[in-house]
Amino acid sequence: MELDVYAPERHQQILALARTAGRVDVNSLALTLDVTPETVRRDLSVLERHGFVRRVHGGAIPVERLGFEPGIADKEALLSTEKERIARAALAELPDAGTIVLDAGTTTVRLAEMLPIDRELQVVTNSLPIATVLAARSNISLHFVGGAIRGRTLASVGPWAERALADIHADVVFLGANGITPDRGVTTPDLGEAAVKRALVHAARRVVVLADHTKIGRSDFARIVGLDEIDLLVTDSAIDDELVAELETAGLSVIQA
Numbered sequence: 001m002e003l004d005v006y007a008p009e010r011h012q013q014i015l016a017l018a019r020t021a022g023r024v025d026v027n028s029l030a031l032t033l034d035v036t037p038e039t040v041r042r043d044l045s046v047l048e049r050h051g052f053v054r055r056v057h058g059g060a061i062p063v064e065r066l067g068f069e070p071g072i073a074d075k076e077a078l079l080s081t082e083k084e085r086i087a088r089a090a091l092a093e094l095p096d097a098g099t100i101v102l103d104a105g106t107t108t109v110r111l112a113e114m115l116p117i118d119r120e121l122q123v124v125t126n127s128l129p130i131a132t133v134l135a136a137r138s139n140i141s142l143h144f145v146g147g148a149i150r151g152r153t154l155a156s157v158g159p160w161a162e163r164a165l166a167d168i169h170a171d172v173v174f175l176g177a178n179g180i181t182p183d184r185g186v187t188t189p190d191l192g193e194a195a196v197k198r199a200l201v202h203a204a205r206r207v208v209v210l211a212d213h214t215k216i217g218r219s220d221f222a223r224i225v226g227l228d229e230i231d232l233l234v235t236d237s238a239i240d241d242e243l244v245a246e247l248e249t250a251g252l253s254v255i256q257a
Contacts, residue, residue: 018062025059082212082236087111089257098171104155105176107210128154157192165199173204179218182250185226194222208232213239227252
């Protein structure tokens with residue numbers, strides 16, 4: 001395959017435009033750089049894997065616009081269609097009846113909104129938004145895990161939450177993550193949230209991670225668990241094929257929605 005010697009220069013141009021404008025879109029970049037939209041998408045994927053931009057529908061935004069860790073309002077607006085597909089695919093992992101754990105996160109909120117009304121479920125969550133979604137559902141027995149509320153994610157964290165989770169054993173936990181790699185496993189930016197996520201994992205018989213493609217191949221500050229403690233990753237179809245192969249070689253099952 002012929003080497004694209006101009007790709008690094010193009011990446012610098014794209015990054016400069018993104019930082020100046022706050023956002024770039026695929027079609028405009030294709031016209032500006034005189035390349036195909038497919039080439040631009042590949043360039044954006046490379047920049048995203050290196051942590052410079054985050055892909056959004058039709059383009060990308062520089063990570064500086066998000067800050068170190070996006071708040072929940074920012075996350076809600078990112079990759080909305082992909083999160084919807086991931087949540088819908090995750091419905092197949094629900095038990096017919098029993099107990100599930102829903103971790104805090106925008107994709108798990110989508111799953112909460114989609115939970116079927118034709119079966120009785122016990123739901124354990126440390127997420128205020130998920131508790132709000134499910135509190136009035138007559139077929140749901142809701143258990144909210146208390147603790148200190150982390151404002152950035154609206155998740156309860158700390159020793160209270162960890163102690164409460166030590167007393168339960170659920171059928172399946174649906175876990176959110178900020179990063180997933182074969183070597184470091186599942187990661188998140190905050191140590192306190194990582195500890196509670198780890199307790200969530202240990203509170204269920206089966207562990208399903210819900211994460212869009214931008215989380216795959218990147219690693220964050222705090223490690224949650226290794227891939228050996230994860231049963232399934234549900235992601236979207238934009239994930240790089242090489243990354244899928246690496247994860248599956250490491251023993252993780254992957255579903256692309």
